[in-house]
Amino acid sequence: MVSANNPQSNVPKDPPLPPSTHDExxxxxxxxxxxxxxxxxxxxxxxxxxxxxxxxxxxxxxxxxxxxxxxxxxxxxxxxxxxxxxxxxxxxxxxxxxxxxxxxxxxxxxxxxxxxxxxxxxxxxxxxxxxxxxxxxxLPESSASQSGASSSDAKHRDGDGSSSASKGEANADASAQNSDAAASDDVPANVLNGDERSALFAQAQQTAQQSGKAQAQYAYCVSTTGDVGDTAGFEDMIFRTLNNPKGWPRAGATFTLADQSAGQACDMTITLAQAQYMTTFSDGCSDEYSCRVGNDVIINADRWNGATPSWIQGGGTLGRYRELVINHEVGHRLGHIDNETPCAGPGNPAPVMLQQSMGLDGCTPNEWPLDSELWMS
Known part of the structure; x- marks a missing residue:
């Protein structure tokens, strides 16, 4: 109720303002x-x-x-x-x-x-x-525990390649035959004595001279990386293989162990390396395969002790595989590359620079350079 005594009660009120755009x-x-x-x-x-x-x-x-x-x-x-x-x-x-x-x-x-x-x-x-x-x-029982189901050197351009083994129970009989062949391989039981080394080197020199090619003598050093056990057999197999008249002496090359105590330089160093240390030599090396990096020839201990299933199944032996991997990797040091010579056809010996561990392409296992591979750069 409005009071009459209140003068403000009669004052008219302002009309309400319209809503602003912001309010809307x-x-x-x-x-x-x-x-x-x-x-x-x-x-x-x-x-x-x-x-x-x-x-x-x-x-x-x-x-x-x-x-x-x-x-x-x-x-x-x-x-x-x-x-x-x-x-x-x-x-x-x-x-x-x-x-x-x-x-x-x-x-x-x-x-x-x-x-x-x-x-x-x-x-x-x-x-x-x-x-x-x-x-x-x-693989033979003595090396099966050290072998992986792997190929050899497929990841490095200087590698010796291989792929894994037989497929299924249908190949059980063939696998058993391959195991027998591997068990009777030709790994030397004893190392060469001084006279035997001298005789073998003299034969290698004669082969190199009769080859009609330019001769070259390489001094190599031997080393190890990691826990690879006794290396007497490794050192012996290197000398046997490199100076074998069936090998690189036919291309004019001979090989001697460098006398490091007398300060002789190493033209190449051949290393037996535990698998886990392979990649320390180069990112291109794999912990499952062998490889070559510059003057370093690195042999994977797993492959050295167990070869590869495909090589064994193809009729090879562990001893022959060791000769193959030495000749193949040293072949890179001499200037050769992987698969430079293809398989000539089923039943022919495989070129030593063919990645035989990855597959033989119909050829038979071969650890020695063919006539077409007898050159050095």
Whole structure:
């Protein structure tokens, strides 16, 4: 009620100001936000009901089920279904439903991940077991434990390559025959004495002189990297192989062990290296294969002790493989490259610079340079 004694009560009030453009935009934004949230809530509501119905259908929990887990799941379903309890605001059901959907999804993803991881582990274990079985059938017992199902030197342009062995039980008989051949290989039992070395070197010099090619004498050093055991046999096989009249002396080359105590330089260093140290010589070397880097000729101890399955299955022996890997890698030092001469045809001896450990291409195993390979750069 307006008092007559109040002079301000009769003063007319100003009309309200029209809303500004800013206020109109703010009101529209609020209405739009409310509409979006409402639609999002409805979408989550529908998604939750669909997800719970799918789970119920997949697990087979019917309304008449007497299983305890079925009753528990129906309770959860009622918690997220507004129709079953109208006393709780729908917003609460939406939040509940979203949490249950997220939790259930994470559980399912975890179960799937564990299943995939377990299956992959079983497959890898089975594959490793099968590989070990193939290698043990293809190689002699004394070297099978040191051999990997691998190729030789495929990753380095100067490498001696090889691939893995026989496939399946159908080749069991052939693998057994190859194991017998490898077990009777021609690895020398004793090292050469001084007189025998002198006689062999004299024969190599005579072969080089009669070759009609320019002669060159190389001084080599022998070293080891890692734990490779006794190297007397390694040093002996190097001298035997490099000065064999069937080898590089036919190209005019002879080889002597450098006298480092007298300060003689090494034209090349031939190293027997534990597999794990192969990559220390070059990134191009592999811990499974042999390789050559500059004046370094590096023989992988795994290959030295076990050859490769494909070489053994092709009719080679461990002793012959050692001659092959020495001649092949030293051949790189003399200027040759991998696969410079292809196989001449089935049944022909393979070129020594062919990556025979990767495959013979129809040729037969051969550890000595062919006539076409008798040159040095």
């Amino acid at each position: 935009q703010l009101g529209k934004a609020k209405r739009l936000g409310i509409a979006v949230m409402d639609r999002l809530a409805r979408a989550l509501h529908a998604l939750g009901r669909w997800w719970t119905s799918v789970i119920v259908a997949l697990l087979g929990f019917g309304s008449s089920s007497k299983l305890r887990i079925g009753r528990w799941f129906r309770k959860v379903h009622r918690l997220v279904d507004p129709a079953s309890n109208t006393t709780v605001p729908e917003r609460v059901f939406t939040v509940r439903r979203g949490l249950i959907v997220a939790f259930t999804s994470l559980v399912l993803l975890a179960i799937i991940g564990v299943g995939v991881w377990g299956a992959w582990g079983l497959i890898r274990t089975a594959s490793q077991a099968a590989t070990a079985a193939r290698v043990s059938r293809a």
